[in-house]
Amino acid sequence: MSFALTVPAPTETWYLVLGAVLFGIGSVGVLVRRNPLVLLMCVELMLNAVTLSFVALSRSVGSIDGQTAVFFILVVAAAEAVVGLGIIVAILRRRPGVTADDLTELRG
Amino acid sequence: MQLLVFVAATLMVIAGAIGVVVLNQAVHAALGLVLTLFGVAVHFVAMEAHFLAVVQVIVYAGAIVVLIMFVIMLLGIDRTEDLRVEPLPIQRPLAGILGVAIVALLVAAIFAARDSGPLQTGVGLDVEVREPAGAAATVTPDANVKQLSRNLFGDQVFAFELTGVLLVVAVAGTVVMTRRERKPSLRSPATQAASDRSPAGASSLAPEDAT
Numbered sequence: 001m002s003f004a005l006t007v008p009a010p011t012e013t014w015y016l017v018l019g020a021v022l023f024g025i026g027s028v029g030v031l032v033r034r035n036p037l038v039l040l041m042c043v044e045l046m047l048n049a050v051t052l053s054f055v056a057l058s059r060s061v062g063s064i065d066g067q068t069a070v071f072f073i074l075v076v077a078a079a080e081a082v083v084g085l086g087i088i089v090a091i092l093r094r095r096p097g098v099t100a101d102d103l104t105e106l107r108g
Numbered sequence: 109m110q111l112l113v114f115v116a117a118t119l120m121v122i123a124g125a126i127g128v129v130v131l132n133q134a135v136h137a138a139l140g141l142v143l144t145l146f147g148v149a150v151h152f153v154a155m156e157a158h159f160l161a162v163v164q165v166i167v168y169a170g171a172i173v174v175l176i177m178f179v180i181m182l183l184g185i186d187r188t189e190d191l192r193v194e195p196l197p198i199q200r201p202l203a204g205i206l207g208v209a210i211v212a213l214l215v216a217a218i219f220a221a222r223d224s225g226p227l228q229t230g231v232g233l234d235v236e237v238r239e240p241a242g243a244a245a246t247v248t249p250d251a252n253v254k255q256l257s258r259n260l261f262g263d264q265v266f267a268f269e270l271t272g273v274l275l276v277v278a279v280a281g282t283v284v285m286t287r288r289e290r291k292p293s294l295r296s297p298a299t300q301a302a303s304d305r306s307p308a309g310a311s312s313l314a315p316e317d318a319t
Contacts, residue, residue, distance in 0.1 A: 010114040013222050015151065018118055020214035022125055022144075024207045029129035031203035037134050037180060041141045044172065045125050048148050051164075055157045064255045067157050068264050071256070074160075074167050075271040079278035081172045085179050086282035092183050093286075 015056035023049035034099040036091075040084050047077050113154050120147030134180050138173055145169045159253045 026045030033039055051070045058066025091103065120143055127140025145168045152161035260268055 009110045010154070013218060014114065015155070016218040017215055018121065018151075020211050020218065022121060023214065024211035025122070025125040025129060027210055028203050028207035029125075031206060032129065032200060035134055037176060038128065038137050041128050041137055041176065044141060044168070045128060045144060048144065048168075051160075052148055052151060055152055055155050055160060058157070059155050064259045065263075067160055067252075067256055068259045070157075070160050071163070071260060072264075072267060072271060074163060075275065078167055078172060079274050081175060082278050082282050085175055086286050089179060089183065089286050 012056045012060040016053055019049040019053035019056070021049075022046075022052065034101060036088050036100055036103070037085075039100060040081065040088070043084075044077065044081070047073060110154065113150065117147045117150035117154065120144070120150070135177065138176050138180065141176075142169050142173050145173070156252060159256050 023046050026042045026049060029042030029045065030039055033042065051073050054066040054070045054073070058064065058070075095102070124140040124143030124145075124147060127143065128137045131137045131140060145164060149161045149164040149169075152158075152164060
């Protein structure tokens with residue numbers, strides 16, 4: 001059992017750093033990718049990074065408010081996915097196979 | 109044990125996230141996203157946010173990713189995006205530098221805040237539930253759900269109702285946006301002429317003039 005005591009338990013800082021790394025990967029994806037669906041997925045990655053940080057800080061501070069904020073983020077992410085996918089469907093119906101480069105303006 | 113869970117879940121999160129960014133096909137990227145979301149759910153369980161872990165799996169992996177997959181398969185846009193062709197040569201390195209800078213900035217801010225902040229660490233949320241007056245604080249398996257529901261339907265109830273409005277607006281807006289117009293009288297002459305040229309079923313999928 002002495003082995004178990006020497007192993008460090010993950011602290012909030014670890015989770016925050018993981019959230020930062022996840023946010024960085026998501027932002028690089030948004031900057032690099034061209035497929036609008038993949039762009040949406042990268043935005044979801046960034047949202048998840050933020051929710052991870054919220055839960056970690058909620059535990060660290062000892063307040064449930066952070067988890068309530070995560071709940072709202074989830075709802076807004078769902079609404080955002082619905083609207084984003086609706087826009088993508090509407091665009092791809094008119095012009096199949098477009099990338100984000102071809103969508104420089106919002107005209108149909 | 110906690111360390112083991114943390115390392116395993118972190119590997120899931122990072123591997124899935126990198127998969128989303130680098131994989132060519134949109135379906136593979138969506139599967140990478142599922143991996144990341146499950147890893148985040150494991151982290152939630154490790155941080156005693158049990159309700160959020162369940163909601164994460166149901167809403168994200170169960171609803172949002174399924175919706176994304178549905179759109180991929182419905183529209184047949186799972187064509188390979190050739191990542192070796194880069195239209196803007198400077199974009200990749202610039203994006204890499206920017207990403208590393210963002211991570212470095214956030215990590216620096218985290219450590220600066222940790223070293224100076226007055227945060228009390230190590231306080232779990234499972235320790236006590238504010239019971240109604242008189243009752244003793246007890247540790248129950250559903251303490252997290254109780255706390256969250258008290259906060260959500262008590263202090264934050266107005267914001268909770270507003271999210272209902274938001275969801276209704278989003279759904280109604282999407283339905284209006286993606287609906288195909290059936291009544292010819294409501295159409296402009298140009299789109300009517302365009303749809304008359306092609307069969308009704310194929311008109312929506314026919315490529316139109318880009319300009």
